[in-house]
Amino acid sequence: MSRTSQTDVRLDGTRDLRPDREAITRPGGPRARGERLMVPKADFRSYYGRPVLQPTPWSDHDIAGYLFLGGLAGASSTLAAAADLMGRPHLARAAKAGAACALGGSLYCLIHDLGRPARFLNMLRVFKVTSPMSMGTWILSAYGPPAGLAALTAVTCRFPRAGRAATVTAGLIGPAVATYTAALISDTAVPVWHDAYREMPFVFAGSAAASAGGLGILAAPVTEAGPARSLALIGALTEYTAVRRMERRLGMVARPLKKGRGGVLMRLGKALTLTGAVAAQTVARRDRTAAVAAGAALLAGALCTRFGIFHAGLQSSRDPRYTVQPQRARLEKAEGEGSRS
Template structure:
């Protein structure tokens, strides 16, 4: 029997002869078949990156197919109530865009459309405040957030945006209905129009700042998606409340908002890939229904809605329903992506692999 060298792998044969099997030879540093750690440190003894395999070395253990322990979610499910938070997202967007539309109508000499936008903004922001406070549980919790202003916190910034917008929207609506203090009303209307854009879109930053995969990974497109949805809703409200002669800006806003919403949704689905699957499953499909309703409402309003009051009302209702479905669909899809560990683990693996490939390319 021959004498073995340390580290050699042998195999016992029928003739009692020990033979080396090179294909089963373990290589130092290749356990688990892990790729380079990319920590920037080199092994002084061998002159290579720590954890990096030599050329020609093969992994001894296949990569583990980890999802989560016992199939449980990696992330905790958001504790937000769907009707409160999804309603808060929808009503806030409607309010902000309606203030912008109301100010534009006033500047172009359309008083009835301007009044509809201002009153609609006040009603929507009131409902949005109610939904938010109902989810918080106590009104004092909203007031407590005004004690500090933290630029890095979307919730803190959003609280101050709402606090600045709400009184101006209320004053603009009251003066538009009563006719009192017209100069003060015009100033409040202009202020509400300026802050309305932030009210309509800051909620996208708020949800994207969470660890929910769909919302977090879609941080680039969500502000545009929410802005388009808000514009479509405001246009729908204008078609419902304003006469045909003054509804031109509402029709244009609905068309532009619907196009922006559809483009942002398409871009997000293509860029996120598998992470966007919840938008096509379960309650997430409400977002797709919202796109269809918004497109149908915008087209109907731009065609038959120009001549028929009935068609304009149907188009406005479809636009409002489509915007609400979009917000509820995005909310439910986000919750579903947090519940499935695959939407958390697989994107992390892809990012790590891309980072390792980039680091390997730099080192080579």
């Protein structure tokens, strides 16, 4: 009896191999050159266009407000420390008070989103360097007391030495407060936030600096607002450069930053920030009314940018193509490199 499998026998009785089994195999795995594929290439799609990711439960007035106010608080403390060293008492007092108020608003937004204040305190039970949420909780806990003490001593004009020490401490922690939220949202699966992990800290740092500079320009006398104007200009240029680089590198994933609600807010934020920075360096140097307008534009621009990034992330998580297509591109790239090797 022949050992030839029936699958090798044609209807006409011949025992030649069927054409679809004539595969020439070579070392290098199942995708080696010369092999004929028997199964169609896998095509990764979402199920009936449904989102691949679970919808983000965060609300914009809580989390986007938390992102904006936290950045404003941290950068304002750094500006206050610089103003103290440069002998600008009115600017330093305004920045310290603004930092304390922004910190209070930021904590309110965070705790309101968590639902119960105890949840914030429970996060202090863990110190995990690899967790942005854990590190952010400890950063806020270390920053809050000196920022509050610096504002209190500035307003009451009492205990100047303690106030000066608190101002320096808050100023040193301020940059971490202004930027740790970038690591926080980049550590999620939301495509726009996750893929922009390289540029997001610079975007947040620039936005925070622009908003703190705007607050200083708005609240301090024109004669003392020089450091605030410089900070606003540096922040605006940093934010603009980082956003442009982020949009180019992300490619199609950056589409929510240009289209839809997120795109509208991003364009509005860019226009307000650049306009405010230019006005701060020109007409706001001499006219108090122009200084108020420039400061308000910078604050509004930073607010729009944070809300724009937030809504762009939500849009990218709802549309499955922003999750599927980058994964497909990475798989094809890895397969191409494997075939060349």
